[in-house]
Amino acid sequence: MIVGASIAGCAAAIMYAQQGLRIALLDARSDIRAHKVLCTHHLQPCGAPILQRLGATEKLLALGMVETVPKFWTPWGMITPDAAENSPPPGFNVRRETLDPLLRQLANDYQNVDLLLGHRVSGLLTKNGTTAGVYGTEQGSAFTVEARLTVGADGKDSTVARSARCDSVSASNGRFSYFAQLSGLERPDGESSLSWFMDPDVAYLLPNDGGISVLVVFPALDKLGPFTDDLSTAFLAYANALPGAPPVRREHIFGKIVGTKHFSTTLTDPVGNGFALIGDAAATNDPLWGIGCSWALETAQMLVDATAQMLTETT
Ligand SMILES: Cc1cc2nc3c(=O)[nH]c(=O)nc-3n(C[C@H](O)[C@H](O)[C@H](O)COP(=O)(O)OP(=O)(O)OC[C@H]3O[C@@H](n4cnc5c(N)ncnc54)[C@H](O)[C@@H]3O)c2cc1C
Structure with missing residues (x-):
């Protein structure tokens, strides 16, 4: 059971x-x-063989699941997996x-x-x-x-x-997180999942099924104040300060901005x-x-x- x-x-x-x-x-x-x-x-590549074993992969791809590889922005430059044989297998966004x-x-x-x-x-x-x-x-x-x-x-x-x-x-967790589904957002990197490793903050922009992109931010806890005062303004300001991110406007946000402040x-x-x-x-x-x-x-x-x-x- x-x-x-x-x-x-x-x-x-x-x-x-x-x-x-x-x-x-x-x-x-x-x-x-x-x-x-x-x-x-986001589904990391290690889950892919199990989705296959469940008989779910083809059905999810038919429903729009996106096969994706990551690209990482770091203060020391971009990391882009190349097509070499030892590059990581793709994960999925659904x-x-x-x-x-x-x-x-x-x-x-x-x-x-x-x-x-x-x-x-x-x-x-x-x-x-x-x-x-x-x-x-x-x-x-x-x-x-x-x-x-x-x-x-x-x-x-x-x-x-x-x-x-x-x-x-x-x-306990030293970061909080908020995310939103974005509709109609430009996808400059196609099906790539963009990751910002900004030490200590982290953010992701994940292309998903249904033409939706998910933007999630994980700022350090000392930045929580503005998010508590006015969530959508703080979220948009943070999103638009991400280096190289496409412009995010209020009308892109589809549904609510959700998140968690103290996720142990x-x-x-x-x-x-x-x-x-x-x-x-x-x-x-x-x-x-x-x-x-x-x-x-x-x-x-x-x-x-x-x-x-x-x-x-x-x-
Ligand atoms: C902000 C945030 C973002 C995340 N993003 C990602 C991501 O991008 N990629 C990723 O891999 N993971 C992510 N995760 C983690 C992911 O959501 C969980 O690890 C995953 O859902 C765990 O699956 P599960 O089946 O173990 O539990 P759950 O999905 O939590 O399911 C538990 C189930 O048990 C049922 N249940 C609970 N209590 C009872 C009860 N007493 N009796 C009967 N039924 C009960 C619930 O109704 C539910 O259906 C994220 C988590 C958070 C908080």
């Missing part, structure tokens, strides 16, 4: 299902098209409103995946000191689900991790009797590195590859 039907949970459900296992996939949210809002949509529903639908398409939406887990069932499932509420009614393995894929501040009393360490990172002990954690539930990384989605895919794959055969043999 998997708690959390987002990237990590759907990926694990699909890979278990491909090996013939039966999975209950629970999520607190009730809409199959729900998506994570606080994310800037908005979560495109990615999340597709992964959830792919999981739901397997007959051996029971997608249980609107199921909020609040604690773990235990038998003889071993985790044996979960309990929670669905539309105000109590439910329980028993399983041989309970997977916590329920993101940052995981209920599964807290209920299992996993050890964890956290660190957490590393959690990810396994115990009868349960395992994957994705943000296991390690919530600094969003600065745009690695969380591929980490979610990689940890799902690690768990499935380590446990599927044993679970199949004991079914």
